[in-house]
Amino acid sequence: MNNILFTIPEVVSLIGVFQCVYLLVYVSFRAGNLVRVILPVLYFLILGTAFFIDLARGSIADITPYYDVISWTSWSLGTPLSVLLIIQMSHITKLPSLVNWSILLVTPLALAFSVFITRYVAPSCGGILTCPDFLAWLNVSGLVAGAISLLAIWGHRNIFSDVRSQKAGQERYWLILSLIIVNIFFLALTAFHTTGYDLSLNISLLRAILGLSFVYLISTSLFRIYPNALFASAKRQSNDALSVDDQRISQKIEDLLRLDKIYHEATYSRSDLARELNVAEATVSRIINVHFQKSFPQVLNERRVEDAKRLLLDTDASIKVIAEEVGFNSLPSFNRAFKDFCGQSPSDYRKHTIK
Numbered sequence: 001m002n003n004i005l006f007t008i009p010e011v012v013s014l015i016g017v018f019q020c021v022y023l024l025v026y027v028s029f030r031a032g033n034l035v036r037v038i039l040p041v042l043y044f045l046i047l048g049t050a051f052f053i054d055l056a057r058g059s060i061a062d063i064t065p066y067y068d069v070i071s072w073t074s075w076s077l078g079t080p081l082s083v084l085l086i087i088q089m090s091h092i093t094k095l096p097s098l099v100n101w102s103i104l105l106v107t108p109l110a111l112a113f114s115v116f117i118t119r120y121v122a123p124s125c126g127g128i129l130t131c132p133d134f135l136a137w138l139n140v141s142g143l144v145a146g147a148i149s150l151l152a153i154w155g156h157r158n159i160f161s162d163v164r165s166q167k168a169g170q171e172r173y174w175l176i177l178s179l180i181i182v183n184i185f186f187l188a189l190t191a192f193h194t195t196g197y198d199l200s201l202n203i204s205l206l207r208a209i210l211g212l213s214f215v216y217l218i219s220t221s222l223f224r225i226y227p228n229a230l231f232a233s234a235k236r237q238s239n240d241a242l243s244v245d246d247q248r249i250s251q252k253i254e255d256l257l258r259l260d261k262i263y264h265e266a267t268y269s270r271s272d273l274a275r276e277l278n279v280a281e282a283t284v285s286r287i288i289n290v291h292f293q294k295s296f297p298q299v300l301n302e303r304r305v306e307d308a309k310r311l312l313l314d315t316d317a318s319i320k321v322i323a324e325e326v327g328f329n330s331l332p333s334f335n336r337a338f339k340d341f342c343g344q345s346p347s348d349y350r351k352h353t354i355k
Contacts, residue, residue: 020048
């Protein structure tokens with residue numbers, strides 16, 4: 001019976017593993033656009049690996065002498081991944097840029113620095129990756145790497161005002177602050193451990209608890225981060241009123257909107273869509289009304305306004321150029337539609353959102 005007993009840190013780590021597996025499955029199947037879930041899938045995969053390594057410490061440590069390095073790597077990747085997740089929350093329709101993804105390099109650079117400095121200060125130390133001096137430097141460099149990762153948010157400090165101006169942005173705003181605070185606690189825990197403060201008996205437990213905090217904060221906000229999941233149930237209920245053939249057509253309409261961006265063509269009409277789908281125009285209207293719970297012009301204008309919001313924040317293009325780019329045939333119609341959806345004019349949105 002002793003073989004199946006778990007310590008408290010192992011129990012917490014086991015809970016973390018199950019939570020991460022559950023969230024990986026949930027996000028993968030319910031988030032809609034697979035491109036948008038690459039980052040959270042990677043996040044939960046790494047975090048779940050960290051939990052598992054803590055859970056299987058006895059077995060893994062017996063198999064390889066590099067257990068401490070493997071554990072450090074999995075936990076150290078958590079902070080830069082959290083930063084990337086925070087950046088994605090501000091623009092949930094797109095992934096962080098390639099430049100932002102480079103923040104993940106801080107972890108391997110910290111590892112390389114630790115190897116280099118250990119060779120310099122302890123040249124006689126055999127087996128660099130298992131050398132006590134190396135492990136000490138690894139904790140120091142990991143702390144610095146984590147601090148650099150959090151400081152990278154300063155370069156995106158406009159996301160706070162950006163998020164708060166968006167629909168349901170208040171919740172995401174507090175989620176971002178909570179993630180930052182939890183990461184600060186994680187770095188503080190690392191700092192105490194690095195400076196010799198006696199946390200040796202509780203370090204795995206405290207780290208696992210903080211890891212569970214990550215999971216809790218993200219899991220409670222999945223609907224806000226991935227709106228497709230939020231509306232999945234509502235659409236499913238609406239689709240119950242559609243036949244199998246109608247649902248197939250509605251999916252084709254979704255693809256034309258999402259992939260082909262048909263709404264960027266100012267003269268695109270309901271008859272054009274019906275002709276492209278090879279169905280009657282009345283059928284198109286009925287399917288759109290049931291599936292989207294909106295009229296055809298509302299569907300097009302909503303997509304146009306969403307694209308316009310991104311262009312207003314990410315480019316210096318004039319409002320007239322942006323209006324034409326997203327599919328409006330005149331500036332007044334663009335201003336009117338934008339104000340209907342956002343409650344303010346395009347110029348006010350750009351001025352109040354970008355600081």
